[in-house]
Amino acid sequence: MPDALLRLYPEAERRFSLAAADVGSLIDALDRQWPGMGHCLKDSRPAVRKHISIMIDGERARLDTPIPPGVIVHVLTAISGG
Numbered sequence: 001m002p003d004a005l006l007r008l009y010p011e012a013e014r015r016f017s018l019a020a021a022d023v024g025s026l027i028d029a030l031d032r033q034w035p036g037m038g039h040c041l042k043d044s045r046p047a048v049r050k051h052i053s054i055m056i057d058g059e060r061a062r063l064d065t066p067i068p069p070g071v072i073v074h075v076l077t078a079i080s081g082g
Contacts, residue, residue: 002077009034023054024063026073041075051078 001014012034020026024046031038043049046063054061055074067073 001075004077005037005040005075008040009037012037019069020067022063022067023048023056023061023065023073026054026067027063052076053078 001009001012006012006014018026018029018033020029024042027038027041027048030041041049041052041054042063048054048061048063053074053076054065055076056065056067056071061073
């Protein structure tokens, strides 16, 4: 989990194990574990928020992207600056 989400959800863990069939199911599971986190990751379209990247095997994932068993999923936030 990125630092930005850990600041909002201090009880969340940076690394954890969770089974989910696809990214949308993963976000729903995270929201059940830490209420409100789903809103930080998914917008009302629904789609992964623009400033969030969910990476599976080095590829950017969408809500319908399947998560194979044993794969590490990375949740990243956008970095901007001037």
